[in-house]
Amino acid sequence: MGTIRPPSLFLLAGMAALGxxxxxxxxxxxxxxAAQFAVTPSAAQWTLTLYFIGISFGQIIHGPLSDAIGRRPVVLGGxxxxxxxxxxxxxxxxLDLLLVARFIQALGGCVGMVMSRAVLQDVFQRERFASALSTVVMVSAVAPMFAPAVGGFITEWLGWxxxxxxxxxxxxxxxxxxxxALxxxxxxRNPLTLISLVSAYPVAMRHRGFMLNAVAAALFPATNFTIMAAGPFLVVDVLKGTPSTYGAMAMTAPLGFILGNAVARRLLLRVDHRRLMLVAAGVSLAGLSLQLALVALVPLTLVGLFLPLLVVAFGHGLGLACATGLAMAQLPDLRGTASASIGFLQMGIGALASTAGSMVVQHGAVATVLAMLAIQGFDFVLLILGRHLDHGARGEIHSKDNE
Incomplete structure (x- = not known):
């Protein structure tokens, strides 16, 4: 592991940001x-949902394939x-052609997400992996941070x-x-056979420690996918704003995420990861509680809808690298598969959260925030269960040592 020269973290961040x-x-x-093709908002939403689905299933292919033929050819093909x-x-x-193209775009776009994690796991030990991953995630979040604002202005002035x-x-x-440079x-490498590509996933799914941490990692950003689907319609249809207005306000969540990652980078090498994840989930729950109070008790405003997302996303940035590192450490011999499984869960849950956002937005902002609170609350429960699992495993090891 030490003989492999680590690639540029900025290059890996660019790969991770593309999807x-x-x-x-x-x-x-x-x-x-929706206006271009004269369809309903829920029909246009499928261009988002199918992208989530494509990213989820694409990672299932890229992960074990990279374990068999290497990371570089998979990245270039994607x-x-x-x-x-x-x-x-x-x-x-x-719209049908756009849906097909979006699905294929997702199959290729997910390659950087899964391969950046796998490459980092190839070249760094567990403690350094979480810190390096936090750096990659923080840098890769910069482009998506400005993307809604830029996308809004481009849509408004040049067309989607x-x-x-x-x-x-x-x-x-x-x-x-x-x-x-990659x-x-x-x-x-593992042998390239259909059996080897398929059999790796049951191993991952049967590993209780991996699955608990992987689902926890996937749930951290899920609330962002809910507001991502509901936000444009709340801004444009309810508040009578423009696409560029939504784009500018949507920068709050990526900014909070970047700040959370920056703090996590300083804490990961000296703070218990499980404890840090619980604190991170608690911060996100506090932000969502504030958001619920603002949208339920006073008339809906852009500030009330988006400003609390700064706190919510700060918690996500604080905890995501911890959860990902704990999950991938469970499967050291199947790094590509482990990374793909985490990505599949993240995007699959993201697709469900996005669909939930498109369904509840017709009932207003309060229903949207309640859906986000339910998702984050479930994540908090999983993190508590994971902590009890860790304590149980340590107790078994201690008992065996005494024997």
Whole structure:
């Protein structure tokens, strides 16, 4: 492990940002897409939901495939697919064609998300992995942070199709950078057979410690997906704002996420990870409680809807790298599969949270925030269960040592 030269964390951050960028950049365009194709908001929402589904299933393929043939060829193939699908989205003449292109775009876009985690696990030990991952996540969040604002302005002034033209061009630039600067980090590979690709996942699913931490990691950002689906319609249809207004306000969550990651980087090497995750979930619950009070007790405003997300996302940034590191440490021989499983759960739960957001938004902001509170509350319960599981495992080890 020590002989492999770590790749640039900024390059890995660019890879990791590409998939979320196609979400955040595009979200402000949802009302415009619905108007373009003369469909309902829930029909346009499928361009978001199918992207979540594509990202989830794409990672299932990329993870074990990279364990078999290496990280580098999987990354390059995924980036090429993402670029081609982005240009197909630009030229889509019907909503059905856009849906197909979005799904294919997601299959390619998820490659950087799963491979950045796997590459870091290849080259860093557990303690350094969580810190390095926090750095990558923090840097990769910068582009999605500004993406809603930029996407809103582009949609308003140039049209929503230009968003996909820029995404495709960005993918080609990143492809060239990876071709030049991304080394192969996975040298001890598994045999490439259909059985080896499929059999790794039952191993992961049967590992109780891995699954508990992986689901906890997936639930941290799920509330953001709920407001991502509901937010544009609350701003445009209820508050009579514009796509650019939503884009500007949506920057609050990524900013909080970046700040949370910055604090986590300083704490991860000297604070118990499980305790830090519980604190992080508690911070997010406090932010959502404040948001619920503001939208329920006073007339709905942009400040009341979005400002508490700064606190919510701070908690997400504080706890996500901890949960991911604890999960991946459970499967040291299946790093690609472990990373893919976490990504699958994150995007799969994100798809459900996004669908919930599109369903509850018709009942108003209060119903939307209540859905977010339910998700974050469930995550908090899982973290408590994980802490009890850790204590139980330590007790068993202590008993065996005494014998």
């Amino acid at each position: 979320p960028l196609a979400l955040n950049f595009y979200v402000p365009a949802l009302p415009a897409v 980036l090429a697919l993402y670029a081609l699908a982005s240009f197909a989205c630009y030229f889509a003449a019907t 199709r230009i968003v996909f033209l820029l995404l495709g061009g960005g993918a080609l630039v990143l492809f060239g950078a990876c071709l030049q 080394p192969e980090t996975h040298l001890n």
